[in-house]
Amino acid sequence: MDPENYDPEGDLMILNLGPQHPSTHGVFRVKLWLDGEVCIKAVPYPGYLHRGVEKLCEKLSYVMITPIVDKNDYVSPFINELAINMAFEALNAVETPRRANYLRTLGAEMQRVGSHLLWLGTFGLDMGGALGGGASVFMHCFRERELILDCFELWTGSRFHYNTLTVGGNRHDVPAGFAELVRQTYTLIGQRADEYDAMLVDNAIFRARTKGVGTVDAKLAMELGVSGPILRASGIDWDLRRDRPYAAYNEVKLDVPVRYEGDCFARYEVRMAELRESIRIVLDLIDGIPEGPICALKPVKLPGAYKGKVGQAYAAVEGPRGELGTWVIADGTDKPYRCKIRPPSYHAVSLIPYLAPGNNVSDIVVTLGSLDPILGEVDR
Amino acid sequence: MTVPDDVTRLLAERFGLESGDPITVSRDRVVELGGALKEAGFTYLVYVACAHYPATDAEPDRTVAEYRVRRLPVDEVAFRVWVPTGESTPTLVPVFAGCDWQEREQFDLVGTIFAGHPDLRRIMLPEDWEGHPLRRDYDIATRHHPWR
Amino acid sequence: MSVILENPWLLGAVAGFVVINAMMVTAAWSIWFERKFAGAMQNRPGPTQVGWAGLLQPVADLLKLIQKEDIVPTNADRALFNLAPPLGMILVLAGLAVFPWAPGWVPADLDIGLLFILSISSLITIPVWMAGWASNNKYALLGGMRAAAQAVSFEVPLLLSALVPIILGGSLRLGDIVAAQADGRWFALWPPGPGSVAFVLFMLASLAEANRIPFDIPEAESELVAGITTEYVGMKFGLIYLAEYLHTAVSSLLGATLFLGGWDGPGPDGIHWLLLKSFALFAGIFWVRWTLLRYRADQFMALCWRVFVPVSLACVAVAAVWRVYA
Numbered sequence: 001m002d003p004e005n006y007d008p009e010g011d012l013m014i015l016n017l018g019p020q021h022p023s024t025h026g027v028f029r030v031k032l033w034l035d036g037e038v039c040i041k042a043v044p045y046p047g048y049l050h051r052g053v054e055k056l057c058e059k060l061s062y063v064m065i066t067p068i069v070d071k072n073d074y075v076s077p078f079i080n081e082l083a084i085n086m087a088f089e090a091l092n093a094v095e096t097p098r099r100a101n102y103l104r105t106l107g108a109e110m111q112r113v114g115s116h117l118l119w120l121g122t123f124g125l126d127m128g129g130a131l132g133g134g135a136s137v138f139m140h141c142f143r144e145r146e147l148i149l150d151c152f153e154l155w156t157g158s159r160f161h162y163n164t165l166t167v168g169g170n171r172h173d174v175p176a177g178f179a180e181l182v183r184q185t186y187t188l189i190g191q192r193a194d195e196y197d198a199m200l201v202d203n204a205i206f207r208a209r210t211k212g213v214g215t216v217d218a219k220l221a222m223e224l225g226v227s228g229p230i231l232r233a234s235g236i237d238w239d240l241r242r243d244r245p246y247a248a249y250n251e252v253k254l255d256v257p258v259r260y261e262g263d264c265f266a267r268y269e270v271r272m273a274e275l276r277e278s279i280r281i282v283l284d285l286i287d288g289i290p291e292g293p294i295c296a297l298k299p300v301k302l303p304g305a306y307k308g309k310v311g312q313a314y315a316a317v318e319g320p321r322g323e324l325g326t327w328v329i330a331d332g333t334d335k336p337y338r339c340k341i342r343p344p345s346y347h348a349v350s351l352i353p354y355l356a357p358g359n360n361v362s363d364i365v366v367t368l369g370s371l372d373p374i375l376g377e378v379d380r
Numbered sequence: 381m382t383v384p385d386d387v388t389r390l391l392a393e394r395f396g397l398e399s400g401d402p403i404t405v406s407r408d409r410v411v412e413l414g415g416a417l418k419e420a421g422f423t424y425l426v427y428v429a430c431a432h433y434p435a436t437d438a439e440p441d442r443t444v445a446e447y448r449v450r451r452l453p454v455d456e457v458a459f460r461v462w463v464p465t466g467e468s469t470p471t472l473v474p475v476f477a478g479c480d481w482q483e484r485e486q487f488d489l490v491g492t493i494f495a496g497h498p499d500l501r502r503i504m505l506p507e508d509w510e511g512h513p514l515r516r517d518y519d520i521a522t523r524h525h526p527w528r
Numbered sequence: 529m530s531v532i533l534e535n536p537w538l539l540g541a542v543a544g545f546v547v548i549n550a551m552m553v554t555a556a557w558s559i560w561f562e563r564k565f566a567g568a569m570q571n572r573p574g575p576t577q578v579g580w581a582g583l584l585q586p587v588a589d590l591l592k593l594i595q596k597e598d599i600v601p602t603n604a605d606r607a608l609f610n611l612a613p614p615l616g617m618i619l620v621l622a623g624l625a626v627f628p629w630a631p632g633w634v635p636a637d638l639d640i641g642l643l644f645i646l647s648i649s650s651l652i653t654i655p656v657w658m659a660g661w662a663s664n665n666k667y668a669l670l671g672g673m674r675a676a677a678q679a680v681s682f683e684v685p686l687l688l689s690a691l692v693p694i695i696l697g698g699s700l701r702l703g704d705i706v707a708a709q710a711d712g713r714w715f716a717l718w719p720p721g722p723g724s725v726a727f728v729l730f731m732l733a734s735l736a737e738a739n740r741i742p743f744d745i746p747e748a749e750s751e752l753v754a755g756i757t758t759e760y761v762g763m764k765f766g767l768i769y770l771a772e773y774l775h776t777a778v779s780s781l782l783g784a785t786l787f788l789g790g791w792d793g794p795g796p797d798g799i800h801w802l803l804l805k806s807f808a809l810f811a812g813i814f815w816v817r818w819t820l821l822r823y824r825a826d827q828f829m830a831l832c833w834r835v836f837v838p839v840s841l842a843c844v845a846v847a848a849v850w851r852v853y854a
Contacts, residue, residue: 021753022750037673046503050505052513054489055513126750127750127821128741128750128822131741132817132820133741133818133820133822134821135566136818136819203820205820209821209822209824222424223423223424223425223476223477223478224478225424238453243452243454244454312402314448329431337431338514340427342426342427342429350480360824361751362745362748362824365750379504
């Protein structure tokens with residue numbers, strides 16, 4: 001049926017899914033043209049959470065931006081800080097010390113586990129509802145995520161928005177007893193990851209809801225710039241951590257999980273494999289962090305102390321949702337001239353107009369959940 | 381990132397352009413360059429980003445649009461096109477489907493006009509927003525609906 | 529006392545008053561029980577603040593719901609919108625009129641008691657559909673349509689599996705069906721095969737009838753916001769909610785009566801056995817709810833027509849053969 005020739009008296013029903021909807025993972029609006037319950041056309045309207053982060057980056061000095069980008073992808077702030085500071089360091093070709101690199105790798109992997117746990121919980125909510133089995137998955141995932149936040153609280157003093165990375169290195173060194181806490185926490189989560197598999201993969205309803213639903217075509221995904229677990233679930237074996245190592249990833253053993261089906265179940269499998277892989281990396285790293293300084297530059301006392309050399313740089317890290325990049329133009333002052341943040345979720349959400357048609361409302365919700373969009377990052 | 385050899389050769393032979401990071405290309409050949417790069421295996425669109433430069437003695441008021449494409453796993457090429465304010469640059473949506481949302485976002489925030497874009501509407505800001513906030517001449521104190 | 533017992537109208541009124549109030553109170557506290565139960569499954573305490581162990585939580589909920597402003601959407605069909613919640617409640621409670629609680633304790637001992645209960649409970653789809661349609665809300669409309677489709681489908685296996693105890697018990701009167709299961713010959717256990725399969729099917733179809741997970745697609749809060757109850761606030765929402773719990777309670781009572789021998793049990797027979805068995809079924813329904821995810825509407829219709837209906841037909845056939853030859 002042609003959405004253009006829509007007859008308001010009969011043919012199609014227009015449904016505004018969101019922005020206030022329990023499973024749009026924030027405030028996201030999709031306008032759906034429904035024939036019965038089957039979607040004919042979907043037009044997403046992001047932007048409800050636009051906070052002008054890129055404008056703020058132009059108005060603030062380099063060292064003041066880190067706490068701002070914490071709030072972009074509010075589920076993995078550590079990786080946001082890493083992405084933007086790597087771009088600023090690339091401007092001036094600042095080499096970070098080895099210990100700082102290791103700590104950054106450790107923090108990023110710890111954060112990835114927390115982020116994937118949150119995704120798993122909300123994915124359960126999308127399928128089981130807030131008053132049902134999905135809530136059980138959600139509660140169990142949040143129980144473990146609390147432990148991860150405890151680790152970060154011990155490290156940086158904050159549970160959520162750490163402001164721990166700075167241009168040239170880290171701000172906080174790990175305290176005494178940190179290694180022991182991390183080892184306990186991540187060993188425990190590693191054991192409990194099997195419980196999640198038992199809860200979900202062994203469940204016929206979960207398989208029925210995810211297998212063959214929301215299949216992403218790899219070629220289209222690459223043109224749209226979709227990255228991370230979504231791309232790897234569609235059979236593209238590509239991971240920035242392995243293919244363009246940053247921080248200490250060239251010294252870390254890393255297996256990249258790949259699936260070929262491209263559906264929601266494949267994305268679930270990739271993320272669960274990544275979760276286990278990250279836990280393994282954390283446990284490997286925690287005992288092997290080299291000694292040394294944690295910041296290459298002197299601690300910044302004035303906000304304008306760091307100036308970017310004239311030029312531009314692009315740096316990208318592999319976040320939990322894919323390639324999180326920063327493109328920065330410097331004009332020699334203490335503030336970036338232009339700072340573009342390339343969020344993976346924005347590209348992932350742009351898949352919705354391609355994935356939604358032909359599916360019914362239930363499947364659209366599951367598909368959206370499996371793309372793991374963080375709307376703070378989509379809208380910035 | 382250094383530009384891979386085959387791209388340097390392609391640029392020199394077919395376009396008469398110097399290689400670099402980024403490559404600067406004229407507006408009338410940007411679609412052709414995008415297509416040639418896609419044929420050369422650069423099928424992954426990383427981003428489209430624009431920046432605004434106010435008028436100087438040498439140059440008029442203009443924006444730059446930078447496209448970055450990637451050939452997995454590592455090769456990366458960025459090419460940019462200068463767009464004087466008030467004029468437009470051809471869209472790359474026919475080449476890379478992902479340019480749709482990317483160019484819309486840059487149009488919304490920076491104000492670069494992409495000619496031939498299928499759906500050039502605001503994406504981040506409300507439809508009735510005036511001005512493009514990432515332009516250097518944008519008055520940040522501008523009051524907007526519903527607060528004006 | 530004897531005045532009441534001799535006057536059928538007064539007796540009916542008293543019995544109705546007792547049964548309805550007992551069920552309402554049970555349903556209210558079953559919400560407390562479910563929240564505690566879910567809390568235990570999810571490593572959290574559940575309600576703790578109001579009263580000892582949160583036992584007064586239903587009272588607090590009730591007070592909160594009653595205080596809410598009563599909002600009717602501007603373009604809603606006002607009459608239907610207001611009628612749907614109480615109608616749902618009335619229909620759920622009406623089924624209890626013919627229920628045998630213990631030997632001789634039947635408010636209205638109909639010959640066709642089971643047929644009455646099943647037909648009354650299948651009518652509950654109408655208030656649900658009314659709520660969905662009258663709200664003039666697209667989510668509610670989708671929810672109402674799903675409810676109608678679901679009821680049409682799941683009525684079939686529900687009735688077919690209820691046929692098995694009718695065939696085995698040889699009567700439509702609930703009291704006779706319970707009596708036929710005396711001395712531990714419960715239909716869920718004896719004869720082996722059709723009874724136990726029909727029992728499982730009956731409970732699953734009841735879940736679908738009462739819109740419980742994994743078949744709660746009319747409400748599906750992650751897809752349809754709150755489905756049919758999207759536009760309802762205050763006590764109207766409370767009534768729909770309570771009716772849902774009551775429906776679950778009635779389903780588990782019916783399951784216990786038809787398949788688990790009702791009041792029959794070791795030691796003295798009586799209402800305590802019925803309540804114990806139906807409580808176990810009730811808790812089982814909660815357990816399922818907090819464990820499983822939700823089916824998609826089309827998958828679950830397929831499950832109904834391709835699995836539940838043929839299997840329940842087979843159960844009926846086997847039960848009939850058993851009845852004739854054994």
